[in-house]
Amino acid sequence: MSLLEVEDLTVHFKIRRGLTRKSIDTVHAADEVSFSLERGTTLALVGESGSGKTTVAHAILGLNKPQKGSIVFAGRDLLALSRGTQRTARRGMQVVFQDPYSSLNPRMTVHDLVAEPLRVGSEISGDALRERVVELLEMVGLGTQHLWRRPHEFSGGQCQRIAIARALALSPDLMVLDEPTSALDVSVQARILTLLHRLQIELTLSYLFIAHDLAVVESVASAVAVMYLGKIVESGPTATIFEDPRHPYTLALLASVPSPDPDRRSAGAALSGDVPSAIDPPSGCRFHPRCKFRMDVCDQEIPPLEDRDGRRIACHLPRDFDLSAEQEAARAARSTAVVEDRQRSRARPRGDETPVPKMPRRW
Amino acid sequence: MEFRSLRGVVKALNGVYLTVHEREIVGLVGESGCGKTVTGYSVLGLLPKPQAQVTSGRILFKGDDLLAKPQQEMRALKGKVISMVFQDPLASLNPVFTVGEQISRVVRVHHDLEKKAALEAVRTALQATGLPPTDALLKSYPHQLSGGMRQRVCMAMAISCGAGLLVADEPTTALDVTIQMQILKLLLRLRDELGVSQILITHNVGVAAQTCDRIAVMYAGNVVEEGPTADVLKRPRHPYTLALIECLPQGKSAEQLKTIPGAVPDLIDPPAGCRFHERCAHVRDICRDTMPTPFEVARDHWTACHWVQEKSGRGVGVTTGHEPGVGAAGVPFNRDPGIEHTAGGGPATGESGDDIRRE
Numbered sequence: 109m110s111l112l113e114v115e116d117l118t119v120h121f122k123i124r125r126g127l128t129r130k131s132i133d134t135v136h137a138a139d140e141v142s143f144s145l146e147r148g149t150t151l152a153l154v155g156e157s158g159s160g161k162t163t164v165a166h167a168i169l170g171l172n173k174p175q176k177g178s179i180v181f182a183g184r185d186l187l188a189l190s191r192g193t194q195r196t197a198r199r200g201m202q203v204v205f206q207d208p209y210s211s212l213n214p215r216m217t218v219h220d221l222v223a224e225p226l227r228v229g230s231e232i233s234g235d236a237l238r239e240r241v242v243e244l245l246e247m248v249g250l251g252t253q254h255l256w257r258r259p260h261e262f263s264g265g266q267c268q269r270i271a272i273a274r275a276l277a278l279s280p281d282l283m284v285l286d287e288p289t290s291a292l293d294v295s296v297q298a299r300i301l302t303l304l305h306r307l308q309i310e311l312t313l314s315y316l317f318i319a320h321d322l323a324v325v326e327s328v329a330s331a332v333a334v335m336y337l338g339k340i341v342e343s344g345p346t347a348t349i350f351e352d353p354r355h356p357y358t359l360a361l362l363a364s365v366p367s368p369d370p371d372r373r374s375a376g377a378a379l380s381g382d383v384p385s386a387i388d389p390p391s392g393c394r395f396h397p398r399c400k401f402r403m404d405v406c407d408q409e410i411p412p413l414e415d416r417d418g419r420r421i422a423c424h425l426p427r428d429f430d431l432s433a434e435q436e437a438a439r440a441a442r443s444t445a446v447v448e449d450r451q452r453s454r455a456r457p458r459g460d461e462t463p464v465p466k467m468p469r470r471w
Numbered sequence: 472m473e474f475r476s477l478r479g480v481v482k483a484l485n486g487v488y489l490t491v492h493e494r495e496i497v498g499l500v501g502e503s504g505c506g507k508t509v510t511g512y513s514v515l516g517l518l519p520k521p522q523a524q525v526t527s528g529r530i531l532f533k534g535d536d537l538l539a540k541p542q543q544e545m546r547a548l549k550g551k552v553i554s555m556v557f558q559d560p561l562a563s564l565n566p567v568f569t570v571g572e573q574i575s576r577v578v579r580v581h582h583d584l585e586k587k588a589a590l591e592a593v594r595t596a597l598q599a600t601g602l603p604p605t606d607a608l609l610k611s612y613p614h615q616l617s618g619g620m621r622q623r624v625c626m627a628m629a630i631s632c633g634a635g636l637l638v639a640d641e642p643t644t645a646l647d648v649t650i651q652m653q654i655l656k657l658l659l660r661l662r663d664e665l666g667v668s669q670i671l672i673t674h675n676v677g678v679a680a681q682t683c684d685r686i687a688v689m690y691a692g693n694v695v696e697e698g699p700t701a702d703v704l705k706r707p708r709h710p711y712t713l714a715l716i717e718c719l720p721q722g723k724s725a726e727q728l729k730t731i732p733g734a735v736p737d738l739i740d741p742p743a744g745c746r747f748h749e750r751c752a753h754v755r756d757i758c759r760d761t762m763p764t765p766f767e768v769a770r771d772h773w774t775a776c777h778w779v780q781e782k783s784g785r786g787v788g789v790t791t792g793h794e795p796g797v798g799a800a801g802v803p804f805n806r807d808p809g810i811e812h813t814a815g816g817g818p819a820t821g822e823s824g825d826d827i828r829r830e
């Protein structure tokens with residue numbers, strides 16, 4: 109059985125508008141979102157800003173009130189439980205947010221930050237508590253010399269380690285990671301991703317990994333769900349989604365990633381226009397105003413999320429529709445061959461490296 | 472370039488050499504705090520006074536040293552000949568003026584135009600950035616536009632007076648990838664169709680790879696490597712450039728990810744010699760006390776690294792005792808200033824080498 113099963117989850121926000129604040133708008137932040145997360149694996153939720161990723165995470169963590177749907181965590185349907193029981197049922201899940209500085213109380217020391225969840229949520233105290241704090245910090249690669257320092261004395265990457273240590277304190281099964289490396293430099297990001305990977309194996313953790321960086325997603329996730337304007341448009345195993353994407357939005361998203369390979373320049377912008385407002389989302393398929401394969405049916409009927417070709421997909425296009433050109437562009441954007449010929453360039457200078465006298469500049 | 476701050480003197484830039492040719496986009500790439508924005512600000516004379524002090528170097532624009540120009544002259548250049556766009560378009564637009572008003576004000580400051588002629592120039596600029604030059608757009612306020620449109624408006628404003636050099640500081644960092652790709656295509660169009668030279672500041676190697684003709688990689692206030700995009704990214708010479716590229720998650724599983732040991736240095740007390748030496752896999756004794764001089768490792772491809780220099784059989788670079796403008800092995804690295812625009816503190820010459828040993 110999956111550790112987490114989300115079915116038909118719908119979260120709407122009401123916002124007041126106008127001078128009198130009388131008229132009410134409904135933000136369709138998440139609509140009929142379904143996915144499941146297997147134990148010990150990573151599911152990535154990807155999509156552009158405002159697509160509803162954080163809203164889904166907050167619903168799972170009990171931080172907002174879904175209109176409908178079910179969230180089954182470790183066998184219990186959370187939304188069917190009373191508030192008090194919900195809280196105990198959520199003991200097994202923890203969260204790490206994007207901004208490492210604002211998620212840690214600046215007045216607390218590292219020791220207290222990590223000890224706090226233990227004091228509140230467990231019986232440990234005294235020497236055992238101290239030992240557990242040190243053990244947690246070691247797990248995330250921080251030494252005891254840091255125990256009495258405060259968050260502002262640390263770099264972004266170190267703060268994120270502290271946040272991870274805090275989240276690990278009560279030995280969760282599920283970690284919700286909401287853009288955990290988006291605020292970090294690539295070299296720091298690489299270290300946090302390596303740490304998360306190690307912890308996942310050592311502690312059999314399951315991750316719900318929210319990100320907008322598709323290269324990161326491809327390297328850490330076992331499965332991916334792509335969201336657009338509050339709906340999942342395509343989901344499935346990472347390899348399937350990246351190598352054989354079939355939803356026009358997934359294709360455009362993948363093709364928009366700027367590849368670090370200068371030989372693979374993308375031909376044109378993959379997608380024109382902006383993401384429409386979630387207050388009054390487009391009818392039918394929410395992607396239809398930007399979709400280049402749009403058909404008559406697309407603004408009329410909402411495409412259901414169906415199981416086919418080894419994934420779930422919500423699109424009216426016929427199964428055998430030819431997407432090979434778009435798939436090619438999506439693959440090209442992922443191209444990886446960056447440093448070529450490394451051995452040689454390290455060992456010996458190349459033939460063309462004879463000193464060049466002052467050159468007349470081109471142009 | 473230095474900042475005086477309460478904690479001490481921040482040696483923010485130390486040996487930045489950068490060349491932008493006409494009709495060229497040069498990427499300034501590096502991690503947070505390495506000095507990209509400060510370099511961009513230096514070019515436009517936007518450094519906060521009096522904390523910021525340029526201690527040495529030159530910024531040549533069509534042969535004129537911008538650092539030596541009186542304030543008044545710089546003010547006339549800014550926005551007209553050289554202009555800048557920033558990461559957060561909302562912050563650089565005035566919320567109480569419409570799009571039309573903002574851009575035409577800029578146009579009229581720099582050119583003596585009638586209201587109507589100015590409006591024509593505004594429409595042309597908007598069109599050049601792919602926005603519809605309609606009355607509806609001219610009459611809208613910044614908050615009514617999406618992030619991508621706001622960034623286009625900023626670019627329209629930047630090019631409205633016919634600027635020849637645009638400094639774009641992380642123009643797409645706040646945008647979604649699909650919108651980012653649209654803006655990157657726009658930068659290429661500005662180069663190809665209007666001949667606008669650009670310095671594109673970004674921490675995203677992919678953004679630079681897709682857009683730039685040349686790339687300069689910065690680390691802790693130094694340009695450590697500069698060259699044609701494909702050469703720098705596919706045949707990086709400097710150990711930092713290589714390490715940076717290998718940190719990218721592209722095409723690697725989580726267990727294959729590479730990392731760089733250690734952390735970026737505090738620029739109040741930067742390491743002596745090569746600022747990367749504490750984290751470098753190839754560090755040699757000389758790296759710990761002598762700052763490496765940039766030298767041309769392949770055609771048009773420059774790097775500042777003792778190890779690379781040794782490997783390429785040109786002896787180890789020594790920074791002192793040489794005539795400024797001449798590299799260690801007598802290889803000239805200061806290209807003809809008469810025809811180039813050099814930004815930043817000028818080439819890392821003997822002076823900057825001395826600089827670092829003062830600490």
Ligand SMILES: Nc1ncnc2c1ncn2[C@@H]1O[C@H](COP(=O)(O)OP(=O)(O)OP(=O)(O)O)[C@@H](O)[C@H]1O
Nearest residue numbers: 121123135137156157158159160161162163164386
């Ligand atoms: N508390 C709230 N009240 C009203 N609207 C909200 C609220 N929280 C989120 N929204 C709206 O719901 C939509 C989804 O937002 P959400 O934060 O889930 O997106 P996201 O995918 O996490 O985006 P990002 O990548 O920017 O974090 C957006 O249109 C947002 O403006």
Ligand SMILES: Nc1ncnc2c1ncn2[C@@H]1O[C@H](COP(=O)(O)OP(=O)(O)OP(=O)(O)O)[C@@H](O)[C@H]1O
Nearest residue numbers: 474476481483502503504505506507508509510738
């Ligand atoms: N006004 C200032 N006073 C003191 N130090 C400053 C000031 N502005 C910048 N610095 C320092 O100068 C260095 C370079 O900063 P800069 O903003 O150029 O970095 P950056 O490469 O643009 O980084 P980012 O990617 O985060 O924008 C940093 O160490 C920064 O702390």
Ligand code: SF4
Nearest residue numbers: 745751758776777778
């Ligand atoms: S100069 Fe030395 S320390 Fe610096 S990068 Fe080159 S080899 Fe490494």
Ligand SMILES: [Mg+2]
Nearest residue numbers: 161162163286
């Ligand atoms: Mg979010």
Ligand SMILES: [Mg+2]
Nearest residue numbers: 507508509640
């Ligand atoms: Mg900056």
